[in-house]
Amino acid sequence: MNTNNTYRDIEGLITRHLSGEILMAEQEALDLWLLEKQENRKAFEEYEKIWRKTKDAKPVEKVDVNAAWQRFENAITNREVKEIPTGKVIGLFSRKVSRIAAVIVLLIATGLSFYLYNRLSNPEIHLATTATEIKVIELPDGTKVTLNGNSTFDYRKKLGKQKRKVHLEGEAYFEVARDETRPFIIETNETSVTVLGTKFNVNSHYKNKSVEVVVNSGKVAFETRKGNHQVVLEKGERGEYFKKGKTIAKSANNDPNFLAWKTKELIFENRTLADIVSTLNNVYHINIQIENKELELCRMTASFNNQPLDEVLEVIGLALDIEIKETNQGLVLSGEGC
Structure with a gap:
C-alpha cells in the first residue's frame, strides 16, 4: 500500500492512533510505515512522548515573541556594567549564549505546545472512497458533500472561525451552506475554489491532466x-x-453529463461512441474499451434515467450493432463500424 496516496500525512494517522480514533485500514497503513525503517519508529516514539506531555494541557496564551525578546534585552542593558577581567570574558560570553538559547528554547516549546494543543483538540477527519463507492458527507456547518469513487476528502472537526477550509483529491459535488462571514475553500494539490454558498462540481483526480x-x-x-x-x-x-501549462481557462459548460456520476441521468445527443464510453467509465466505474478506431466514430442519440449499466449497453449494442465481450480487464466493444 502506498500510504502517501491513501493518506495525506502520516501525522494524521499517528494522532488518530494515539487518540483511539484510528480505523482498521488506517492502523494497517501505520503499521506498515513503522516497519519500513528504524527512523520511522523513532519519529513515532518522539511524537508519542509529546502527546503524553500535552494531552492534558490547557490552551496557553499566545506568546508575544517581540515583547519577550525586548524584556530580555532590557534586562541585559540595565544590568550594572563592571570591569571584566580578560580571563573571564569567554566564560561570561558562554553564559550569555546559554541564556539566549534558553529563551529561544522556551519560546519554541511554548509555541509547539500551543500548536499541538490546537491540532489535537481539533483533529483532521480523513474520508476515502473505493473505486465503486459514493459517500454523502454533511459537514458541521450544514454543507453537503457527495464524494465520487477513488477520492479522498479531509477537513477539520471544527471548520474554522474565519475560513471553512477542506482538501479534496478526486471528484466531489458540493452544496455549500451560505455564510457571508466565513468563505468556504476547497483546496486541491495545485488549485483552490472559494465560495460563500453555492452548488458546483470539482474533479481533481491526480491522474487527470x-x-x-x-x-x-x-x-x-x-x-x-x-x-x-x-x-x-x-x-x-x-x-x-x-497542470502542464499552469493556466486556467473559462468556458460555457456544454456537457450535460457532468453530474451523471451522482444522478445516473445520461443524455447523449449525436455523441460519438468514444465520448459515450468515456462517460460510462466515469459514471459506472468500469473499464470499457473500443476494439477499433472506426467504431469510435459511430454516433448515436439516447437518454437514460438511473438505469443499470447492462441495460444501457444493451441499447447501445442494438443501436450500433456492437458485440460486447467481457474480459479480465473489463469490457470490450467490437463491430465493423458505421
Whole structure:
C-alpha cells in the first residue's frame, strides 16, 4: 500500500492512533510505515512522548515573541556594567549564549505546545472512497458533500472561525451552506475554489491532466494555489486548470453529463461512441474499451434515467450493432463500424 496516496500525512494517522480514533485500514497503513525503517519508529516514539506531555494541557496564551525578546534585552542593558577581567570574558560570553538559547528554547516549546494543543483538540477527519463507492458527507456547518469513487476528502472537526477550509483529491459535488462571514475553500494539490454558498462540481483526480470546476448555481472563484491566476465562474460555466501549462481557462459548460456520476441521468445527443464510453467509465466505474478506431466514430442519440449499466449497453449494442465481450480487464466493444 502506498500510504502517501491513501493518506495525506502520516501525522494524521499517528494522532488518530494515539487518540483511539484510528480505523482498521488506517492502523494497517501505520503499521506498515513503522516497519519500513528504524527512523520511522523513532519519529513515532518522539511524537508519542509529546502527546503524553500535552494531552492534558490547557490552551496557553499566545506568546508575544517581540515583547519577550525586548524584556530580555532590557534586562541585559540595565544590568550594572563592571570591569571584566580578560580571563573571564569567554566564560561570561558562554553564559550569555546559554541564556539566549534558553529563551529561544522556551519560546519554541511554548509555541509547539500551543500548536499541538490546537491540532489535537481539533483533529483532521480523513474520508476515502473505493473505486465503486459514493459517500454523502454533511459537514458541521450544514454543507453537503457527495464524494465520487477513488477520492479522498479531509477537513477539520471544527471548520474554522474565519475560513471553512477542506482538501479534496478526486471528484466531489458540493452544496455549500451560505455564510457571508466565513468563505468556504476547497483546496486541491495545485488549485483552490472559494465560495460563500453555492452548488458546483470539482474533479481533481491526480491522474487527470487538468482540474475541472463546473458551477450548477451561484458563483465561485477558481484560482491557482499560488494566487497568480484566477477566474470567476457563474452558473453554467466551467473552469479548467491545465497542470502542464499552469493556466486556467473559462468556458460555457456544454456537457450535460457532468453530474451523471451522482444522478445516473445520461443524455447523449449525436455523441460519438468514444465520448459515450468515456462517460460510462466515469459514471459506472468500469473499464470499457473500443476494439477499433472506426467504431469510435459511430454516433448515436439516447437518454437514460438511473438505469443499470447492462441495460444501457444493451441499447447501445442494438443501436450500433456492437458485440460486447467481457474480459479480465473489463469490457470490450467490437463491430465493423458505421
